[in-house]
Amino acid sequence: MANMGRLQTNDLEIGATEAVQQHYSRHVVATKPVSQRKLDFEHARPRWLRECMAEATGVFFYVFPGIAAITTFTLNAASPLGVTAFGGIFQIGWGFAIGISFAIITCASTSGGHFNPAITICFAVWQGFPWRKVPYYIFSQIFGAFMAGLLLMGMYWPEIQAFKTESITAGKGLVYNGGPASILCTFPNPTQTNLGYLFLTEFFVDSYIGIVIWACLDPANPFVSAQSAPFAIGLAYATMVWGFADIAISTNLARDLGTRIVAAIFFGGESFSYLNYSWIAILVNIPATLFATGYYEFLMRDSLSKIAKGHALHEHGEDGLHRHITRTGMIETGSANAIKDGQNGSDDLYKQDTV
Template sequence: MASKIPFSSSNAKRVVYVSDVVPRPRYLVGWERLKNKKIHWLAECAAEAMGVFMYCYPGIGPTASFVIGSLTQEEGLSSVLQIGLGYAGGIMLAITICTGTSGGHFNPCITIVEMLFKGFPPLKGARFIVSQILGAYIACLLVYAQWSTLIKAVETALPPPTLAAIQYSPQGPAGIFAFYVSPTASLGLAFLNEFVSDFFIATVIFGCLDPSNALVPPSMAPVLIAMAYAAVIWGFTPNGLAANSARDLGGRFAAMTIWGRDAAGRSGYAAIAALTNIPATILAYLFYEFMFYDSDRVVPQDRREFYDILALHRRNGPAASAAVVVDTSSNSSVVHGKEYIGTTERV
């Protein structure tokens, strides 16, 4: 059942907006007004693209160092530990920098779950997914540009038969950007590896987003989600692991842009890397909702403050309409078409 709950005047008096303490030039104020009222979708898509870029860029760099170091037999350039830390750091940056604008999906599978179960608009979801893939694609192309001299030198130095045998594999130059498995690898085990890893990550994500989880304040969620990604990279990436459909598709499209259609790799594994994340994330969401989520728990103060900050946006939130719709059956707030998990604080 949904009901309107107005914010009280006392609550409104406590709000301090950024413009109250940091005045901005008139042209920027005009741009903000246009952006927030007319083309906020553009800012949201930019945030999703930048979030995935921030996630991928610090992880692909150490991967390039690791692969090039292995091919040139230069020890100590990188390691799986550094790759995991690179991706984990990128995820923390993505969540902390970009979430305030778009809500912080950064993964097509999270967007699909939002559309299937939380009423997220399909058109907006499609924009998000395209933006996420674009962010990974740009990250891969930029890393290639930065490493292109060394990559081309390695390709030139390797005997053609050797290069042809490893080019589209985890050990080859294309493997820096796209995900591959060896020709003899079991696709069934690759699917199992991807599914379990993705289920694990998604369960951590939904646990961190649970409004009643008192052990995970909003400021700690980026760290824990990042550590979940790092853990599966450290433990299971040698068996073939994408962990994010945008990272896989963006990287595969980038590899195909650089090396041609052959860079698509084995069609069976390409489908596993790109699509397994979807059912694994959906199953993790249903598992958490049915087994762990409890609407009768108390929402901690730091969570209520976090949702108030989102909901009280001057032009997009209840500050403009003096009301917020709260769905008491799912413990979620719907503000101007946007959903915020939890309830807003009333004074």
């Protein structure tokens, strides 16, 4: 017999309403109790496996919509409807942006939501992320992009095969910007033979995104909430796609290397050797993001606000913090406001809630 209690009109049914329960006076019908078997299983499950799967899944969620949008546009670019029906760079930018947002929403609570080898390395350099985790995070990220490329090839296989035949018949080959291999990874235009120019373009784009990411993740930043950060980060990627995708950008080592391996499998080794460009697409992301996050850490970070809002501690505790304020003699307006907003009383001005 059905549980008649679930028919109460003042209850909200189990589902998405659980996430917004705090905003409603009504309550969500309770889920079934958690079994001991489930708790034992989750306890026995290795933490590293959860983190790896979250990073791989997040990169998949980010890469797949983006390359699917590229594929749709590329395969239909020559049709009479062309860009009008199947989008263009604007659609591609949104594909990556929303994909990144969903990746963060879905997986960041499990692994921290790096989804980029350069970001993982920056967390290890600046924020104390364990170096022992860096290799398997990076492997998982590349694997996620690889699986996205592989699935795309399977889903679009008949159309890609027809496009390959058409491209070979026209004497264009398979690896070039706008060709079959370019649905998976980036290639420069034939006229872009200046590697220095391509390097600087990629370095700027990755630095721009890196600064935005670091600002969004700064707990002292009053303009970005936990709810808006995924969309702000996604829009940073989209902005660079809209501005620079037509002159070859990669933006993420994992996104490029994972799909480039798939391109090499299906379209040949020229996917790595074409115009000697692949090293820029794969490697520039790391130094550019290190530069961007270093720029933020050295020139823009306000650690006093971070401490005041309860997201960090002074290395010598409250005594060390008071000594610092006494020694410096004054507090910048921004930090002072943060401390004022964060205080609960004069006796716990710098109280730390959680780390």
